Amino acid sequence: MKPLLGLDEAQARLLALATPLPEVSLPIEQAAGRWLARDLLALRTQPPQPMSAMDGWAVRQADMPGPWAIIGESAAGHPFPGTVGAGEAVRIATGGVVPAGTDMVAVQEDCRRDGDTLHFEGEPPRPLDRHIRPRGLDFSEGAMVARAGERLTPARLALAITAGHGSAPVRETAHVTVIEGGDELRAPGEALQPGAIPASNGAMLAALFGDLGCKVTRRGPVPDRREALRAAFEEATASQLIVTSGGASVGDHDLVLPVLEEMGAEIDFWRVAIKPGKPLLVAKLGNATVIGLPGNPVSSFVTAHLFAMPFARALMGDAAPLPALQPAFLMADLPATGRRSEFLRAEFTSEGVMPIRLQDSGALSPLAAADALVFRLANSPAAKAGDVVRVLPLAPRNRS
Numbered sequence: 001m002k003p004l005l006g007l008d009e010a011q012a013r014l015l016a017l018a019t020p021l022p023e024v025s026l027p028i029e030q031a032a033g034r035w036l037a038r039d040l041l042a043l044r045t046q047p048p049q050p051m052s053a054m055d056g057w058a059v060r061q062a063d064m065p066g067p068w069a070i071i072g073e074s075a076a077g078h079p080f081p082g083t084v085g086a087g088e089a090v091r092i093a094t095g096g097v098v099p100a101g102t103d104m105v106a107v108q109e110d111c112r113r114d115g116d117t118l119h120f121e122g123e124p125p126r127p128l129d130r131h132i133r134p135r136g137l138d139f140s141e142g143a144m145v146a147r148a149g150e151r152l153t154p155a156r157l158a159l160a161i162t163a164g165h166g167s168a169p170v171r172e173t174a175h176v177t178v179i180e181g182g183d184e185l186r187a188p189g190e191a192l193q194p195g196a197i198p199a200s201n202g203a204m205l206a207a208l209f210g211d212l213g214c215k216v217t218r219r220g221p222v223p224d225r226r227e228a229l230r231a232a233f234e235e236a237t238a239s240q241l242i243v244t245s246g247g248a249s250v251g252d253h254d255l256v257l258p259v260l261e262e263m264g265a266e267i268d269f270w271r272v273a274i275k276p277g278k279p280l281l282v283a284k285l286g287n288a289t290v291i292g293l294p295g296n297p298v299s300s301f302v303t304a305h306l307f308a309m310p311f312a313r314a315l316m317g318d319a320a321p322l323p324a325l326q327p328a329f330l331m332a333d334l335p336a337t338g339r340r341s342e343f344l345r346a347e348f349t350s351e352g353v354m355p356i357r358l359q360d361s362g363a364l365s366p367l368a369a370a371d372a373l374v375f376r377l378a379n380s381p382a383a384k385a386g387d388v389v390r391v392l393p394l395a396p397r398n399r400s
């Protein structure tokens with residue numbers, strides 16, 4: 001048998017198969033959560049004029065500490081039309097345009113109004129113009145607000161709208177078919193004969209791809225028969241990505257590889273040096289890319305995060321589709337690793353990351369409790385509590 005492929009090489013080979021889907025322009029809110037096909041430049045300047053950050057009074061710094069004659073108002077959306085002279089004050093709202101002639105906002109709580117006269121009775125702001133947001137504080141027209149390949153997150157959505165965009169160039173969503181297979185599998189809630197278990201990987205994978213915004217089609221549970229698996233593949237060839245769960249290993253009933261070979265698929269690689277997830281398989285079947293995930297539920301989840309979800313993101317235009325690892329303090333000792341790189345289920349604490357005791361690739365309880373996967377490179381020496389390790393944070397939704 002061929003040696004196992006290294007993780008980095010396997011990810012690079014897979015991503016080399018991903019061609020970004022065609023570009024579409026969508027009304028901006030419909031583009032939320034999608035990846036930008038082009039850079040977004042600001043079409044306007046924000047704030048467009050100097051604006052007040054507080055409710056209070058617009059005055060001249062040179063007039064401090066007053067008193068002033070009140071001559072009008074600048075409410076949000078209703079600027080004061082004139083120019084303010086020496087000794088004059090204008091009522092101003094948060095978000096109101098700072099009137100011409102003024103260069104300071106005195107907050108309401110520091111002032112006392114007496115008829116048409118305003119008195120200052122508080123501590124002067126430091127610096128005196130601190131409650132004024134100058135024109136262009138956030139960004140100026142022409143500035144880059146988001147780059148091609150970045151996701152339109154809720155914050156970027158708000159930024160793009162504020163920058164004047166009513167629509168956004170994004171990529172089409174990927175169509176993913178999830179095929180789960182195994183004679184032992186039954187639909188959720190169904191009665192179970194001896195040896196049978198509920199099929200859970202298909203639902204889990206569909207939820208993960210659904211969160212990415214993919215269009216997901218489900219097939220299965222498909223029985224361990226060549227014709228049945230072949231039929232499921234044939235129905236799926238219109239999708240860009242076919243993700244299988246189970247039947248990826250070397251057993252007599254592990255049919256994904258033999259059926260793909262029988263169908264003339266081009267096998268790119270099979271078996272990667274990771275734990276869990278070793279029997280991962282990647283192939284081209286017509287125009288579709290097939291990613292065969294191992295059936296153990298944790299192996300399916302981990303390889304979905306390392307391979308299948310990054311591939312779907314790359315199709316949808318993500319310029320950096322692989323999960324970003326971040327440093328964390330390890331809270332327990334760990335033994336040396338073997339020839340596979342490991343991804344350990346772990347919980348974040350206020351001081352670091354604590355690996356969960358049960359690391360069986362079939363056990364869902366620790367997976368559901370995990371906030372992160374601790375990454376340990378193959379052939380690493382034992383690690384000690386207090387060491388810095390790299391972790392793959394799981395989307396907050398894994399737990400909340």
Ligand SMILES: Nc1nc2c(c(=O)[nH]1)N[C@H]1C(S)=C(S)[C@@H](COP(=O)(O)OP(=O)(O)OC[C@H]3O[C@@H](n4cnc5c(N)ncnc54)[C@H](O)[C@@H]3O)O[C@H]1N2
Nearest residue numbers: 180182199200201202246247248249254278294295296299
């Ligand atoms: N002789 C060897 N045996 C195994 C090897 C090996 O190298 N040599 N590798 C092991 C590793 S590592 C993994 S991972 C598993 C993966 O095997 P398969 O992809 O063929 O998965 P299955 O055998 O179909 O299932 C494994 C396990 O997971 C359960 N399962 C499968 N599908 C689902 C589902 N949709 N929902 C819930 N649970 C599912 C299945 O019942 C099995 O218990 O192979 C090792 N064996």
Ligand code: MOO
Nearest residue numbers: 276277278299361
């Ligand atoms: O690679 Mo398997 O996923 O170790 O259990």
